[in-house]
Amino acid sequence: VLLWGVESASQRVLNLMRKGTKVHDMEKVLRESGRAGIMNLVFIMFGFPTETEEEFWLTVDFLDQNDANIHALSKGKFMLTQGSLIHRNPGQFSITAIREKPYGNTIEKVLDYDVAKGLAPSVVTELYKNSLKHLHEIGLSSCFGCYREHLLVHAARKIPAP
Secondary structure (H helix, E strand, C coil): CEEEEEECCCHHHHHHHCCCCCHHHHHHHHHHHHHCCCCEEEEEEECCCCCCHHHHHHHHHHHHHCHHHCCEEEEEECCEECCCHHHHCHHHHCEEEEEECCCCCCCCCEEEEEECCCCCHHHHHHHHHHHHHHHCCCCCHHHCCCHHHHHHHHHHHCCCCC
């Protein structure tokens, strides 16, 4: 099992994240590792600041096109955490306002924010909610609580005994 931080299928968003990866390379890597018998766990993040609706759907299309080589999918929405690079440099990511959330109990403090460009967090939440049924059909992730550990157990069952 290999875990891949794909995050987005928009090259512009990947560049903004400073991922250092290329979309066309990700497709090839998933295909080749799948051919080699490796299970791929793909991490996707929707709603990175400045992401557009077109880029949101580009990522969904990427998942659909590579479904045969995505054995598990960990999906979620971008969260602005206190002290992160983006929190410290909001202007570089078109964030215009940051507020404390009135709820939440995570170890890292998650913040609400507004953006000047791209999808507002509330729009991301709506698009994500409306896409969840479809996204649950990609890979095994909807069945797994602790992705890494459960997927390793699942993969081990597929290895023939000596």
